[in-house]
Amino acid sequence: MYLFIFSLLLIIFQYVNSKNIIDKYEKDINSYNASVQENTKIIEALEEENFELSYFNIDRNQDAIDYFESQGYDTDELIPAIKEGLYNMNDYKGDDHPIVPFVSLTGTKLVINKIRILNHKWVVANFTDGQYWGEIFLTYEIDANNELKYKLVEYFMYPKLN
Structure with missing residues (x-):
């Protein structure tokens, strides 16, 4: 009986810990993707500005x-x-x-x-x-x-x- 309860607690602990790790990774990935999209927009704007500034060249x-x-x-x-x-x-x-x-x-x-x-x-x-x-x-x-x-x-x- 003790072995069953200990195993159940161990499984619950593993499940909660894994879920927290996966949630953190998903949050980091979403943050990274948002940062990449924002930087891509900035790069596109700078490329357009560079093109405009170099027009008379x-x-x-x-x-x-x-x-x-x-x-x-x-x-x-x-x-x-x-x-x-x-x-x-x-x-x-x-x-x-x-x-x-x-x-x-x-x-x-x-x-x-x-x-x-x-x-x-x-x-x-x-x-x-x-x-x-x-x-x-x-x-x-x-x-x-x-x-x-x-x-x-x-x-x-x-x-x-x-």
Whole structure:
């Protein structure tokens, strides 16, 4: 009789313990699935935002790439060369930057920081002297000697906020 009662209690204990473990696992799995679904939605939203932000970028502009390729240029070499040409303008002597129409207000050199090539004709870049910031809008072309020529179209400097 004692053996029967002990066995029954042991079986009940095992059943309750197993049920609690299974319930905890189901709760963890449901929580994990909800987290995965939420993160999937966040990833999709970020991918959409990234696509929208990179819309005006030569890397996503197949017409601009086709334009260069029809001219016989290798875009894998040309696009970095366009950026490199602007960054090389940061190495200048004197106070006047070759393309930025402002003079540094802090005594340091003005430098171009970030460049975005929009298409086969336009570039947007920002510049700074470390304290003041601005942006320039340029056009560029490749002349008959295969040299890049930049032309400043529009520019501005942000006012310093105190």
